[in-house]
Amino acid sequence: MGEPLLSVRNLHITYHRQGGSVPAVRGVSLDIEKGGSLGLAGESGCGKSTLANSLLRLLPPETEVTGEITLDGKDVLTLSPGGLRAVRWTSGAIVFQGALHALNPVQTVGDQIAEPMLVHETADSQDAARARTIELLGRVGLARPRATAYPHQLSGGQRQRVLIAMALACDPLLLIADEPTTALDLMVQAQVLALLDDLKQERELTLLFITHDLSVLTYACQRLAIMYAGRIVEEGPAWGVFENASHPYTRALAAAFPTIGDRSSRMAPSGLGGDPPTPGNLPSGCPFHPRCPLAEDGCLVEEPSLRVSGPGRSAACILV
């Protein structure tokens, strides 16, 4: 593995709310090398979006964050406000889910894409910012006249592509994409994935891609990390993890999206019973045991930690 652009060590994130504290991320470590791509998968409430937001310190101020986050050589958790501003947009930029809410309804999308360039002085004039905006819109497959459109004049797919163009405005080293294609049609999703692929190859963009759709991640990323109840429960090369998962939870996620043509899934949708645990009220032992088809007595006692399950792979399950 090359030099990591992003390195996370023993990250714990706890929300303090009325009525108690909620541990959303419980000891996550991960690395992404420069130019590499990591897919982070898991259900709603597993902590994946909290983790993504913490990387640029976008969490509410009262949130307790411990551990280490190193991005492009900088210690994100101890940065001064000025240092943090320098990291955001240029070292790392984030594409949020829900394109309608992430855009300002009373500003044209062109102005919104240009804004970070002017604030961060990556464009030295209004004209330069405008030219770069048109270029970025072209990259995401939107025609030049779209720059003067307001968000409500665009379709959901177009708005999502505006968000991607905006995230790319300051030429970030790391792109954090949180469910960027979930609301999109199949063909638009394919366009977005192809764009990300081009960017990875052209300019060594490093990618952290977050979604619950394992098939998309496997397609778009070199490595996969599966999160459950605030922890990574399996990690390894994307195809290996998808095709031959070690953890029973990963197997269930992988089976959720059938391979078309595979006889075993025809007229036989595969799901996982039960619901994900509430972060404030985790089951004893392995937090997956109430839903696990393979659970044994030992699973109720101790929470397993990640252990080697193959070359470059690890899983947190006592059966591994």
Next chain:
Amino acid sequence: MHPGVTPLVEIEDLHVDFGPARAVDGASLHVDPGEVLALVGESGSGKTTLIRAIQGLQKPTSGSILVEGKPIDAKTKKAIQTIFQNPAVQMVFQDPTGALNPRQTIYEIVAEGLRIQGQPDDEAAKVGQALSRAGLRPPERFFPMYPHDISGGQRQRVVIAGAMIMEPRLLLADEPVASLDASIRGEILALMRHLVDETDLSILVVTHDLGLAWNIADRVAVMYLGRIVETGPTEQILSDPQHPYTKALLSVVPETEEREQQILVGEIPDPTRIPSGCRFHPRCPLLQSGTLAPDLAARCPVDDPGPLAVGALVGAACWAVA
């Protein structure tokens, strides 16, 4: 349609115009009793307008829709009234959180359809049975709960219970699992298939998810710019598609790794400006490949291959398909 079977829904040459926009432009479709039909297409293909017309929420410009042999009467009344006036057709929406009233209990939500029709004596029994059939057991436990007390997957089960309590013949499901977690998706799809298998319920499911069709659909109809451009049994369409549009859609499903991707450029055209000739020709990878015989290639931009024959079980609206 299958000989000897009277279709549950028969749509013939349906047109729905919104001013200059031809949202549905000559669509013909049928749903047989006891089958799941997947209506597949991109945003803007007219899928949603088509199912609104089946519910009587959208008055067709021309063409006919028969449900159980009777024409659908498009009322201009409030949507909710129209839906409950025709209990044979019920709807399951994409986002269960948005579809449920946060201030009503699960019991009240599921009982609402019955109450609009006139409250029956055995209401509690019917609500219990509907919840239980939707996999929420024991049902009494859910009666006093509110939507925020239950998970996303359970909410979609409540939506399904609220539809099934009306004992419908047809369930219209608009992207029923698109907003759900991957783990829950399979459970909801299994429930839908189970309801069809155990009764003579039919489901028309609108989706852009071809894996969903593979999981539960008997037949697939592919819609593009207001028309059905290909239809056939699921296995045939998904393993050997004929229309270049269907081929392109299949090629970009992330799982189908071995196929060469055919990523279409841009989005579906504006329905106010439906292209001349074959409506797909400006985006058609087959036409752009230059491999078509010159007489065919000359034909695509000029001649409309026309809609599929009414009642067709298999077919593709493409000049290059023999």
